[in-house]
Amino acid sequence: MKNYFPTFVFCxxxxxxxxGAGYPELILGVAVSLALAFFIARICGIRMSWKTPLSAxxxxxxxxxxxxxxxxxxxxxxxFRVLNxxxxxxxxFVRIETGxxxxxxxxxxxxxxxxxxxxxxxxxxxxxxxxxxxxNVTGDDAGSRSEKISGRFSRILKKVML
Amino acid sequence: xxxxxxxxxxxxGIFYAVGGLGLLRMPDVYTRAQAGTKATTLGTMxxxxxxxxxxxxxxxxxxxxxxxxxxxxxxxxxxxxRSAYRSRVEASGRTAIDELGxxxxxxxx
Numbered sequence: 363m364k365n366y367f368p369t370f371v372f373c374x375x376x377x378x379x380x381x382g383a384g385y386p387e388l389i390l391g392v393a394v395s396l397a398l399a400f401f402i403a404r405i406c407g408i409r410m411s412w413k414t415p416l417s418a419x420x421x422x423x424x425x426x427x428x429x430x431x432x433x434x435x436x437x438x439x440x441x442f443r444v445l446n447x448x449x450x451x452x453x454x455f456v457r458i459e460t461g462x463x464x465x466x467x468x469x470x471x472x473x474x475x476x477x478x479x480x481x482x483x484x485x486x487x488x489x490x491x492x493x494x495x496x497x498n499v500t501g502d503d504a505g506s507r508s509e510k511i512s513g514r515f516s517r518i519l520k521k522v523m524l
Numbered sequence: 525x526x527x528x529x530x531x532x533x534x535x536x537g538i539f540y541a542v543g544g545l546g547l548l549r550m551p552d553v554y555t556r557a558q559a560g561t562k563a564t565t566l567g568t569m570x571x572x573x574x575x576x577x578x579x580x581x582x583x584x585x586x587x588x589x590x591x592x593x594x595x596x597x598x599x600x601x602x603x604x605x606r607s608a609y610r611s612r613v614e615a616s617g618r619t620a621i622d623e624l625g626x627x628x629x630x631x632x633x
Contacts, residue, residue, distance in 0.1 A: 444546040444549060445542065445545070451551075482605050483602055493624045499621055
């Protein structure tokens with residue numbers, strides 16, 4: 363039941379952004395968002411687990427800049443790897459330790475890892491591990507690799523999530 | 525203002541071009557996904573924001589589009605790679621380490 367209202371609000375906001383805020387659009391928007399919320403909230407099993415509603419704002423303020431910085435840095439890194447005549451890659455599948463058990467945080471973390479060029483999260487196990495395909499494997503053990511791939515992300519996530 | 529969007533769109537174009545080049549140069553499907561799907565993330569963002577600078581009234585929708593790309597791109601590429609691995613697509617000989625095989629109870633040479 364908890365999911366219906368946030369899903370409805372999100373659908374409605376997207377609707378307003380796309381369709382505009384005219385009178386008939388708003389009425390149709392409420393109807394469509396209600397219908398969508400009814401179906402989506404039933405299928406979607408993952409609950410958002412902010413510590414408090416304010417944590418969501420804290421998350422945006424802390425996480426988004428760090429993430430964008432990492433995104434740009436990693437993009438430039440991959441750019442030079444592709445352009446380098448020697449193609450300096452050392453790919454491999456590694457397991458990283460995140461220390462996160464909550465599904466919603468794991469989803470955000472895995473998506474952030476995938477969006478950062480050079481790393482794609484492939485699978486996750488139940489003990490907080492994420493399996494990552496890494497284009498340039500460095501570091502000797504799981505600890506140093508986890509720190510390199512996800513250290514900055516997971517520290518922020520631990521602060522704002524349950 | 526002109527300069528800003530020229531720079532943004534050209535930078536975006538460079539990331540797209542290098543993404544395409546990466547598709548050709550990388551040795552196997554996993555590394556190709558790295559180059560092809562990812563270099564374009566920033567490419568798309570930069571080109572979209574560039575368009576937003578030209579037409580400021582488009583900005584809300586452009587931010588929405590970027591948000592959708594950020595939400596859907598990783599799910600897509602992660603699923604592609606996962607299914608490639610599960611259907612035993614071979615990784616290139618340069619692959620240094622494979623800790624995923626053990627997770628799927630598979631023998632790793």
